[in-house]
Amino acid sequence: MKKVAVIMGSDSDLPVVEKAIKTLEEYGIPHEVHVYSAHRTPEQAKAFAESARDAGFGAIIAAAGKAAHLAGALAANTTLPVIGIPVKSSTLDGLDALLSTVQMPSGIPVATVAIDGAANAALLAAQILAVSDAELARKLADARAASSANVLQKDKAIAERFNA
Numbered sequence: 317m318k319k320v321a322v323i324m325g326s327d328s329d330l331p332v333v334e335k336a337i338k339t340l341e342e343y344g345i346p347h348e349v350h351v352y353s354a355h356r357t358p359e360q361a362k363a364f365a366e367s368a369r370d371a372g373f374g375a376i377i378a379a380a381g382k383a384a385h386l387a388g389a390l391a392a393n394t395t396l397p398v399i400g401i402p403v404k405s406s407t408l409d410g411l412d413a414l415l416s417t418v419q420m421p422s423g424i425p426v427a428t429v430a431i432d433g434a435a436n437a438a439l440l441a442a443q444i445l446a447v448s449d450a451e452l453a454r455k456l457a458d459a460r461a462a463s464s465a466n467v468l469q470k471d472k473a474i475a476e477r478f479n480a
């Protein structure tokens with residue numbers, strides 16, 4: 317199976333990023349985790365993106381806050397799918413990071429999840445890998461079915477309470 321790279325702009329992003337790592341672990345997806353900054357270590361971020369495909373990665377998750385250019389900077393240097401997590405790490409509550417991550421120019425896409433949406437970033441990476449991995453696709457479908465059953469169980473409890 318291809319690996320997923322999880323890159324964060326600062327170790328201060330780790331509390332958010334941990335949800336992505338946990339989700340990848342739950343699905344048994346091999347991954348590597350790094351701290352590279354678009355602004356503080358631009359050469360290392362570029363080198364990682366340029367070598368990621370040959371290193372066996374199938375998708376890159378990039379988490380950053382404030383003027384969050386990490387996902388875009390990585391995407392500029394690879395044609396692997398890049399998933400951006402805007403991190404709420406500033407006085408602007410993550411809106412700055414959301415706009416910095418999502419508003420990419422035509423030709424260099426970044427698939428951006430919600431502010432602090434780390435679990436969805438990992439699930440999207442899993443779905444990308446599952447295009448060519450039937451076992452992973454089955455695990456994702458099973459999780460969707462369990463999630464639906466959980467909601468329907470809650471509906472039953474609420475309906476019994478209020479619709480008697």
Ligand code: RP5
Nearest residue numbers: 325326328380381382403405
């Ligand atoms: C961004 O600036 C990082 O991704 C982080 O969210 C934010 C603050 O970084 P630190 O000053 O805590 O290292 O580049």
